[in-house]
Amino acid sequence: MTGGTTGGTTGIVRRGVNRTMLVMTGVCTAAVLIPLFLILYYVVREGAAGLNAAFFTRLPAPPGASGGGMANAVVGTLELLGMALALGIPLGLAGGIYVSEFAADRFSGAVRFAADALNGIPTIVTGLFVYALVVVPMHTFSGLAGAIALAIIMLPVVLRASDEVLRTVPHSYREAAVALGATRWRVLRDVILRAAKSGLISAGLLGLARVAGETAPLLLTSLNSSQWTTRPGQPMASLTVQVFDYAISPYDDWHRQAWAGALTLIALIVVVSLIARLWGGIGDRV
Amino acid sequence: MSASASRLGTAREEGRRPRPGSDAVFHWTLRGLALAPLAILIGLGVQLFRASAASRHAFGWGFLTQSAWDPVFGHFGAWPFLFGTLLTTGVGVVIAAPLGVGTAVFLAELAPFWLRAPVGYLVELLAAVPSVVYGLWGIFVLAPWLQQSAEPWLGDHFSGVPLFQGAPYGVGYLAAGLILAVMIVPFVVGLSRQAISAVPAHQREAAYALGSTRWEVIRRVAVPTARSGIWGGILLATGRALGETMAVTMIIGNRPAVSASLFAPGYTLASVIANEFTEATGALYISSLIEIGLVLFAITVVVNLLSRLLLSRIARAGAAA
Numbered sequence: 001m002t003g004g005t006t007g008g009t010t011g012i013v014r015r016g017v018n019r020t021m022l023v024m025t026g027v028c029t030a031a032v033l034i035p036l037f038l039i040l041y042y043v044v045r046e047g048a049a050g051l052n053a054a055f056f057t058r059l060p061a062p063p064g065a066s067g068g069g070m071a072n073a074v075v076g077t078l079e080l081l082g083m084a085l086a087l088g089i090p091l092g093l094a095g096g097i098y099v100s101e102f103a104a105d106r107f108s109g110a111v112r113f114a115a116d117a118l119n120g121i122p123t124i125v126t127g128l129f130v131y132a133l134v135v136v137p138m139h140t141f142s143g144l145a146g147a148i149a150l151a152i153i154m155l156p157v158v159l160r161a162s163d164e165v166l167r168t169v170p171h172s173y174r175e176a177a178v179a180l181g182a183t184r185w186r187v188l189r190d191v192i193l194r195a196a197k198s199g200l201i202s203a204g205l206l207g208l209a210r211v212a213g214e215t216a217p218l219l220l221t222s223l224n225s226s227q228w229t230t231r232p233g234q235p236m237a238s239l240t241v242q243v244f245d246y247a248i249s250p251y252d253d254w255h256r257q258a259w260a261g262a263l264t265l266i267a268l269i270v271v272v273s274l275i276a277r278l279w280g281g282i283g284d285r286v
Numbered sequence: 287m288s289a290s291a292s293r294l295g296t297a298r299e300e301g302r303r304p305r306p307g308s309d310a311v312f313h314w315t316l317r318g319l320a321l322a323p324l325a326i327l328i329g330l331g332v333q334l335f336r337a338s339a340a341s342r343h344a345f346g347w348g349f350l351t352q353s354a355w356d357p358v359f360g361h362f363g364a365w366p367f368l369f370g371t372l373l374t375t376g377v378g379v380v381i382a383a384p385l386g387v388g389t390a391v392f393l394a395e396l397a398p399f400w401l402r403a404p405v406g407y408l409v410e411l412l413a414a415v416p417s418v419v420y421g422l423w424g425i426f427v428l429a430p431w432l433q434q435s436a437e438p439w440l441g442d443h444f445s446g447v448p449l450f451q452g453a454p455y456g457v458g459y460l461a462a463g464l465i466l467a468v469m470i471v472p473f474v475v476g477l478s479r480q481a482i483s484a485v486p487a488h489q490r491e492a493a494y495a496l497g498s499t500r501w502e503v504i505r506r507v508a509v510p511t512a513r514s515g516i517w518g519g520i521l522l523a524t525g526r527a528l529g530e531t532m533a534v535t536m537i538i539g540n541r542p543a544v545s546a547s548l549f550a551p552g553y554t555l556a557s558v559i560a561n562e563f564t565e566a567t568g569a570l571y572i573s574s575l576i577e578i579g580l581v582l583f584a585i586t587v588v589v590n591l592l593s594r595l596l597l598s599r600i601a602r603a604g605a606a607a
């Protein structure tokens with residue numbers, strides 16, 4: 001295995017190089033993971049210190065005053081994500097179903113290509129687009145605009161993931177259903193979607209995990225608010241934007257709350273992505 | 287791909303006509319919805335192009351090379367931002383690419399099996415940490431450490447290198463590049479690992495049979511065979527770095543200037559949009575920021591297309607094998 005047939009000095013050199021380089025790959029892995037541990041360590045340590053009941057129940061305190069919480073941002077984030085899911089999941093699933101089940105090669109190729117391109121576009125640019133599309137005509141920043149931006153970011157993730165899930169459903173299922181005289185709609189509803197159910201739920205959760213930590217597009221769409229704003233037509237607070245605002249503020253108490261917000265966000269995302277991975281087993285996609 | 291696509295469509299291709307009535311309605315509805323990504327992509331490009339008209343007409347191509355960024359007098363040039371984006375992305379990729387490929391080799395070839403799934407998950411977790419959390423950590427942990435320890439040390443030991451000269455600010459190109467490296471490394475690892483794992487076992491076995499060491503098999507067989515997948519992953523990661531906004535905005539220092547020193551504060555395309563767009567007044571100012579968005583859009587679309595081309599090449603090679 002280690003080049004034992006070649007004796008002499010070249011053999012020793014080769015074995016030395018072999019050993020050194022193998023160790024180096026382990027060192028690379030450690031170097032990649034160390035920042036993760038450092039970040040999690042600080043977020044948990046600082047975040048746990050900042051988490052308290054007020055964080056989840058109180059509105060933000062005025063600048064400079066201590067106390068207060070991010071209750072409105074927690075609610076706002078959940079509301080934004082809920083609206084984004086309501087828009088992004090049906091659209092993404094429909095696209096995934098169509099390209100996987102019905103479309104001719106050229107059509108599905110074009111849609112997959114567009115989805116991949118869309119997935120690579122910086123989310124701040126998506127924010128600019130939604131600003132022009134929604135914020136300008138409505139004459140106000142709004143939770144709705146934020147949710148539309150998040151839905152656009154989520155769409156390609158859900159589309160590609162559901163596309164892949166559906167391709168794992170055995171072809172014989174479809175043939176059996178068609179042989180029984182089912183229409184395409186019935187084949188899809190009664191056979192394919194049932195067979196792929198857990199994978200499709202997982203695809204939706206992946207989309208959710210992708211947008212749950214988004215900040216940049218929200219800066220240009222839902223903005224922020226220090227009040228209870230639950231109506232989608234108004235600017236809306238979110239955990240991510242609140243963490244950003246507090247992090248760059250000069251107040252120690254706000255820094256403490258920013259860490260607490262970061263911990264809440266990470267907990268939310270880890271839970272969602274773990275469920276997605278355990279449920280449907282397609283968490284391997286980044 | 288040709289075998290798996292169009293599964294229910296095959297009935298039609300074989301001569302059976304689509305059923306009339308509700309089935310056709312259902313089919314065309316899905317078809318319409320499936321066009322959404324294409325429509326959004328085109329709409330995005332057109333919208334950015336149109337909304338940046340004022341800036342494009344006022345400054346032409348010089349917009350990309352001019353350094354003045356003066357909202358008061360209405361002079362706008364994107365060079366400091368373009369420079370900052372390219373420099374921080376460069377730093378990030380130069381660090382993330384070798385580390386990521388090394389990690390991928392470790393995970394695909396060397397790590398004990400019980401270790402692969404958990405370590406793989408941890409690496410993916412790096413991609414799941416929100417950008418704003420990286421930024422928070424960057425402000426309160428990384429930047430102070432750079433300012434007090436790392437940058438003075440680099441300055442002392444590499445004083446001849448222009449990259450490492452000047453006062454240690456903490457925030458700046460180096461901080462942003464380092465954070466970017468951490469943020470994009472999971473993309474390099476994920477795709478490289480996939481590509482290396484896809485190398486057929488018989489190729490490795492042939493090299494072992496000729497007396498190669500493990501490292502020689504990796505370097506001469508596995509990695510070269512997986513080359514296009516690895517480059518695809520690196521390019522995809524590059525695309526992410528180019529457009530990364532929040533973490534960079536929080537630690538680059540936000541100064542619209544060009545500097546050869548990595549220690550200096552700078553600015554990037556994405557950051558200037560995030561910081562200034564909602565506060566910009568005047569049509570030309572807003573239009574210039576939108577043109578910066580257009581530049582970012584164009585660069586990332588091209589980088590992503592190249593990446594997808596390389597990645598589809600391994601998918602095809604895999605299907606052929």
